[in-house]
Amino acid sequence: MKPSEIIDHPFGSAYAMRLGAKAPWLGHLPGPKTEAWRFTPLRTLASTPFVPASASNDVDVTELPRGLPLIAGAARLVLVNGAYRADLSDREFGQGLTVSTAQEFASSARSPLALLNAAYAAAGISIDAAGAGLRPIHLISIGAAGAEPLAFHPRLRITVAPAASLTIIESHVGLPGQTYFSNPVTEIVLAEKASLRRYVSVAEDSEAFHLATTTISIAAGGSLEAFHLGLGGALVRQEISVRFEGRGAAARLNGAYALSGRAHHDFTTVMDHNVPDCHSSQVFKGVADGDSHGVFQGRIHVARDSQRSDARQLHKALFLSRGPQIDCKPELEIYADDVQCAHGAATGEIDHDHLFYLMSRGIDPATARSLLVEGFLTEAVIEVSVPDVQAHFIDAIRTWLKSREIARGRP
Amino acid sequence: MAATRETAAAVRDVEQYKYGFVTDIESDMAPLGLNEGIIRFISAKKGEPEWMLEWRLKAYRYWLTLTDEEPAWAKLKFPKIDFQASHYYAAPKQAPALTSLDEVDPKLLETYKKLGIPLLEQQILAGVAVDAVFDSVSVATTYKKKLQELGVIFAPFSEAVHKHPELVKKYLGSVVPYSDNFYATLNSAVFTDGSFVYIPKGLRCPMELSTYFRINERNTGQFERTLIIADEGSYVSYLEGCTAPQRDENQLHAAVVELVALDNAEIKYSTVQNWYPGDADGKGGIYNFVTKRGACRGKNSKIMWTQVETGSAITWKYPSCILQGDNSVGEFYSVAITNNRQQADTGTKMIHLGRNTRSKIISKGISAGHADNTYRGLVRIGVKADRARNYTQCDSLLIGSTCGAHTVPYIENRNPTALTEHEATTSKISEDQLFYCRQRGMSQEEAVSLIVNGFCRDVLQTLPMEFAVEAQKLVGISLEGSVG
Incomplete structure (x- = not known):
């Protein structure tokens, strides 16, 4: 990228200044010819005149939006437009948890969006966990634009010390108004035998952009359980890369999406079996209504000599109307022979037999459909092992289904 | 065995190259390089009408604009090809025949033996002068006559251009347009020959068509072009290639195959590809960059691709179906x-456009040694493809820890009433299965061959009988030396 192009870049000249010497190896925003972004065009994003969050002070968020989950005993951490808000957050996190704001740290993510974050991010937040019996953390990121479209780039690092275990819940929400662009980068490092449960819910404003990049590295014997829910936003991408760095590590990465209107949601996962004897499983389910667009891209990579790797992946999506598009690209890249790897992908509509079964028992068609959709998504949500979170996610799906029925005039 | 005989041509060609091609440039060969003059030269050599030349030139001029668009997305590694370093035309010549099998490379003979090829055919394959008793020409003419009576047109492409220009004009480039992709465009500009098949309305072609019948046009060269049209209600089964190893010094092969199936027509296209794969260190070998596509234009039409790919250093090939007609x-x-x-890097594309269209993909990839094997496929369901149905199954088998197996499917669905299903697995040959076979007295190689054949069974059984038997043996032979 030439310097002049950076100045002309939608993100403006501040971007260029911060990038400094690194600029030459940065690309533009990925276009439709970039394989990793073929299903998720960024035209609208690139043509929106965003201003950096730091330059916009005209919105004052003084309390948390309603509808956020209450997680018993969780310590709250609040970001507004990507900046840490001490007044809305808990001060005490309990023993073993160190939360520091105003951190500068590097991320291993090298995608154009992650680099954009690196160039633009305000101070990062670092969460270091050690020991057992830690309080869960509830991180809330609120997008609130004022008179102008706003871009912000939250930056988060989570490290879990050997044998420690942490639970973190993330809620990404937005206030109605002008559009905003949230571009979070999360770097997670799990030490030996460390375990992390991470539950992410993305329910941004229907006009908002949310492009999240998460990289997770897991050392020997470590384990990850993650669930990502995608319920809203004009353009949402949750990109999650997991890399095993030591033997005997395991990851369960699951997710669900429910789309309506013109929503676009993209799950992109990379499961990198870099060492032998690791297990991974992925279950992603989605439903698409209106003119929405659902995308799932999942790559499983098994490196040379990563013997006895066990990797599974499943993506299933349901059409709820005539308009949506669902694109799917599950990918296997295997360089070791003693492995068990499989992926499956299916798209279709609600099974008429199932519908008939429910209707023959006196259930009206709309309710029957809702029940089936809920059941379909719940199959993924039951992978969440924290009951409070599971219940909240199921509630969120029910609320989504209700709003859909109301939108169709079927209260 | 029709298919094997065709190989005679290929094997003989090698000899031809050895003795004639390199040392002595004859007048029947185009000069090195590629330019408009060469295209005109090829066209003039073939005595082509003006419209054919125009089409070639159009493709060539378009190709020039593609210089930076050589496909790079496949999981393939090879040095950049210098397109100016090839000859784009060489007239078919008679090979200097050997006098007996004793002169043939014993390794080659061993392979023939394993494939179970009769002695007589071995001689032809190896380029030994053929006994008068085995007059292949007369066999061919008998068949040709019969096909003619039925109204089947089965001719070299260059002949069809002269005799059936209306059909060629109508269908050439209608499935794979000259602007389709880098290699197809190159082929459109410089293709030397190939097959042309037209099956008239309502006819079920009584025999399997194989390129072997085209006795006169064996050296179709590296840029082959095939066009098959099955008119309403007809059926044809077409065989391409052969199980015996084929040697060819042409590094680059860029063929184009177009199939058109009209209402209620069915085309079955089977390929066994066993070009020279290079030596164990990856030196030499054919680059096989093929564009194959079939259009199910008519209602209830059907196209079936079966391929057994064991040869070539590099295979880049995606036989596809455009399902336009309802119920196709x-x-x-x-x-x-x-x-x-x-x-x-091989796979398919199934483009569902019509209603009630159905597609099925069964892909079995086997990787051994230091090889890489990728399945790459696209299933696209258009907005109007109501009740379309796709089922895809891709299985990969890894033999040894130094090879790679990859699966890259794309599934794009725009129709809620459509159902797509994709499954892929990767595994190795189970120790239990091997042990079971060994315990019953089979050698390691026999056991691997048996297990791999079982793994491929769903595909091999769709091959025409004569191919299937040889293909099974070929599977075993291809994996020789891969199990320690």
Whole structure:
């Protein structure tokens, strides 16, 4: 990228200044010819005149939006437009948890969006966990634009010390108004035998952009359980890369999406079996209504000599109307022979037999459909092992289904 | 065995190259390089009408604009091809025949023996002067006559251009347009020959058509062009290639195959590809960059691709179906075996446009040695393809820890009433299965061959009988030396 192009870049000249010497190896925003972004065009994003969050002070968020989950005993951490808000957050996190704001740290993510974050991010937040019996953390990121479209780039690092275990819940929400662009980068490092449960819910404003990049590295014997829910936003991408760095590590990465209107949601996962004897499983389910667009891209990579790797992946999506598009690209890249790897992908509509079964028992068609959709998504949500979170996610799906029925005039 | 006989041509060609091609440039060969003059030269050599030349030139001029658009997305590694370093035309010549099998490379003979090829055919394959008793020409003429009576047109492409210009004009480039992709465009500009098939309305072609019948046009060269049209209600089964190893010094092969199936027509296209794969260190070998596509234009039409890919250093090939007609059916069955340093990136595209269209993809990839084997496929369901149905199954088998097996499917669905299903697995040959076979007295190689054949069964059984038997043996032979 030439310097002049950076100045002309939608993100403006501040971007260029911060990038400094690194600029030459940065690309533009990925276009439709970039394989990793073929299903998720960024035209609208690139043509929106965003201003950096730091330059916009005209919105004052003084309390948390309603509808956020209450997680018993969780310590709250609040970001507004990507900046840490001490007044809305808990001060005490309990023993073993160190939360520091105003951190500068590097991320291993090298995608154009992650680099954009690196160039633009305000101070990062670092969460270091050690020991057992830690309080869960509830991180809330609120997008609130004022008179102008706003871009912000939250930056988060989570490290879990050997044998420690942490639970973190993330809620990404937005206030109605002008559009905003949230571009979070999360770097997670799990030490030996460390375990992390991470539950992410993305329910941004229907006009908002949310492009999240998460990289997770897991050392020997470590384990990850993650669930990502995608319920809203004009353009949402949750990109999650997991890399095993030591033997005997395991990851369960699951997710669900429910789309309506013109929503676009993209799950992109990379499961990198870099060492032998690791297990991974992925279950992603989605439903698409209106003119929405659902995308799932999942790559499983098994490196040379990563013997006895066990990797599974499943993506299933349901059409709820005539308009949506669902694109799917599950990918296997295997360089070791003693492995068990499989992926499956299916798209279709609600099974008429199932519908008939429910209707023959006196259930009206709309309710029957809702029940089936809920059941379909719940199959993924039951992978969440924290009951409070599971219940909240199921509630969120029910609320989504209700709003859909109301939108169709079927209260 | 029709298919094997065709190989005679290929094997003989090698001899031809050895003795004639390199040392002595004859007048029947185009000069090195590619330019408009060469295209005109090829066209003039073939005595082509003006419209054909125009079409070639149009393709060539378009190709020039593509210089930076050589496909790079496949999981393949090879040095950049210098397109100016090839000859784009060489007239078919008679090979200096050997006098007996004793002069043939014993390794080659061993392979023939394993494939179970009769002695007589071995001689032809190896380029030994053929006994008068075995007059292949007369056999061919008998068949040709019969086909003619039925109204089947089965001719070299260059002949069809002269005799059936209306059909060629109508269908050439209608499935794979000259602007389709880098290699197809190159082929459109410089293709030397190929097959043309037209099956008239309502006819079920009584025999399997194989390129072997075209006795006069054996050296179709590296840029082959095939066009098959099945008119309403007709059926044809077409065989391409052969199980015996084919040697060819042409590094680059860029063929184009177009199939058109009209209402209620069915085309079955079977390929066994066993070009020279290079030596164990990956030196030499054919680059096989093929664009194959069939259009199910008519209602209830059906196109079925079956391929057994064991040869070539590099395979880049995606036989596809465009399912335009309502109720049309596309099927793709593939076995791709890579050993040593071979690389294969192959798969299919199923484009569902019509209602009630159905497609089925069964792909079996086997990777051994230091080889890489990729399945790459697209299933696209258009907005109007109501009740379309796709089922895809891709299985990969890894033999040894130094090879790679990859699966890259794309599934794009725009129609809620459509159902797509994709499954893929990767595994190795189970120790239990091996042990079981060994325990019953089979050698390691026999056991592997048996197990791999079982793994490929769904595909191999869709091959025409004569191919299937040889293909089974070929599977075993291709994996020789891969199990320690």
